[in-house]
Amino acid sequence: MTSLLARILLSIMLLPLAVVVYLAVLLPLTRGNDEVAFTAATSVTAVFVAIYWLMLWRRSVQWTLSRVSLTIAGSVGCLFAGVIAGLAAMGVSGIRDEAFGVFIGGLVGAVLWLPVTILVWRERPAERAERIRQSASDVLFCPRCGYNMTGLQLARCPECGAQFTLNELFAAQRHQHEIADAASSAEERPGRASV
Numbered sequence: 001m002t003s004l005l006a007r008i009l010l011s012i013m014l015l016p017l018a019v020v021v022y023l024a025v026l027l028p029l030t031r032g033n034d035e036v037a038f039t040a041a042t043s044v045t046a047v048f049v050a051i052y053w054l055m056l057w058r059r060s061v062q063w064t065l066s067r068v069s070l071t072i073a074g075s076v077g078c079l080f081a082g083v084i085a086g087l088a089a090m091g092v093s094g095i096r097d098e099a100f101g102v103f104i105g106g107l108v109g110a111v112l113w114l115p116v117t118i119l120v121w122r123e124r125p126a127e128r129a130e131r132i133r134q135s136a137s138d139v140l141f142c143p144r145c146g147y148n149m150t151g152l153q154l155a156r157c158p159e160c161g162a163q164f165t166l167n168e169l170f171a172a173q174r175h176q177h178e179i180a181d182a183a184s185s186a187e188e189r190p191g192r193a194s195v
C-alpha cells in the first residue's frame with residue numbers, strides 16, 4: 001500500500017471515527033445537562049477532526065501566506081455557518097432544545113470545513129506547472145564534451161562543433177540520467193557514506 005493510498009483510506013475513516021469520539025464524550029455526560037453534553041461532544045469532535053485532517057494532509061499542502069490566511073478565513077466562515085445552521089434548524093423545526101441546535105450546527109460546520117480545506121489546499125495550475133518544471137531534468141548536455149546546450153536553437157554544440165540529430169541528443173540525455181540515478185542510489189545505500 002502506498003502512503004497516498006493509506007492517507008486516502010484514513011480520510012474515509014475520519015467520519016466513523018468522529019462519530020465514535022462524539023459518542024464517547026456525549027454518552028457519559030448526557031445524563032446531566034444535555035446542552036453541556038452536546039456542546040462538549042461537538043467541541044471535542046471538532047478539535048479531533050481538525051487535528052486528524054491536518055496531520056494527514058499538512059505535508060501535501062504547499063503552505064503559502066495566502067493559503068494559510070484562506071484556511072483560517074474558511075474555518076471562521078464554517079464556524080459562522082454552523083452557528084447560523086443551528087439557529088435556523090431550531091427555528092424551522094420548532095425544536096427549542098439548544099442541544100439540538102448545537103448538534104446540527106456542529107454537523108454542518110464540520111461537513112462544510114472538509115471540502116473548504118480541500119479547495120483551499122489543492123495545487124493550483126501554476127504551482128503544478130512549477131513543480132513539474134523543477135522535477136523535470138530540462139538540462140541538455142553535449143554528449144561529446146558535456147557543454148551545457150540548454151536553450152540552444154540548433155542541435156550543434158558551440159563548444160566542440162559536434163552536430164547531432166534530436167534523437168541522438170535525447171538518447172544521450174537518457175543515458176546520462178541513468179548513470180546519474182545509478183550513482184545517486186549508490187550514494188544513498190547505507191554503509192557507503194563512511195567508506
Ligand SMILES: [Zn+2]
Pocket residue numbers: 142143144145146147157158159160161162
Ligand atoms: Zn560539445
